[in-house]
Amino acid sequence: MGYTxxxxxxxxxxxxxxxxxxxxxxxKEAFGKHMRGKExxxxxxxxxxxxxxxxxxxxxxxxxxxxxESALLGIITDITxxxxxxxxxxxxxxxxxxxxxxxxxxxxxxxxxxxxYTAGHQR
Numbered sequence: 001m002g003y004t005x006x007x008x009x010x011x012x013x014x015x016x017x018x019x020x021x022x023x024x025x026x027x028k029e030a031f032g033k034h035m036r037g038k039e040x041x042x043x044x045x046x047x048x049x050x051x052x053x054x055x056x057x058x059x060x061x062x063x064x065x066x067x068x069e070s071a072l073l074g075i076i077t078d079i080t081x082x083x084x085x086x087x088x089x090x091x092x093x094x095x096x097x098x099x100x101x102x103x104x105x106x107x108x109x110x111x112x113x114x115x116x117y118t119a120g121h122q123r
Contacts, residue, residue: 001018001047001049001050001055002049002050002051003050016028017048018047018048019045019046019047019048020045020046020047020048020054022046023045023046023047026043026045027045030043030059030061034061034063034072037063037070039061039062039063040061042058042059042060042061043058043059044056044057044058044079045057045058045059047076054080055078055080056078056079056080056082056083057076057077057078057079057080058076058077058079059074059075059076059077060074060075060077061073061074061075062074
């Protein structure tokens with residue numbers, strides 16, 4: 001995340017400063033559930049590095065007893081590449097779909113030109 005160990009473990013460090021604005025509400029809601037002793041299902045959110053770079057992540061958390069109190073154990077997995085691959089796959093699918101529709105329309109037009117009697121039926 002770009003922070004030194006000393007910065008990260010400093011008592012005044014605000015962990016919410018790592019959360020992107022678009023993920024803040026969901027993160028605060030999940031944290032609130034944990035503070036009430038409830039478990040939270042893993043969820044995706046966006047982190048922000050010290051230099052402002054965004055990282056797409058999924059967080060899995062678990063409440064654990066620790067020293068007579070509850071502690072929160074969290075595992076954060078960087079899914080930035082997976083998210084970008086998913087978006088690229090969606091764009092490719094949309095492009096392929098449009099190409100397929102254009103091909104079908106071209107074939108329909110060709111058939112209409114050859115046989116005007118059935119024009120419009122293939123649509």
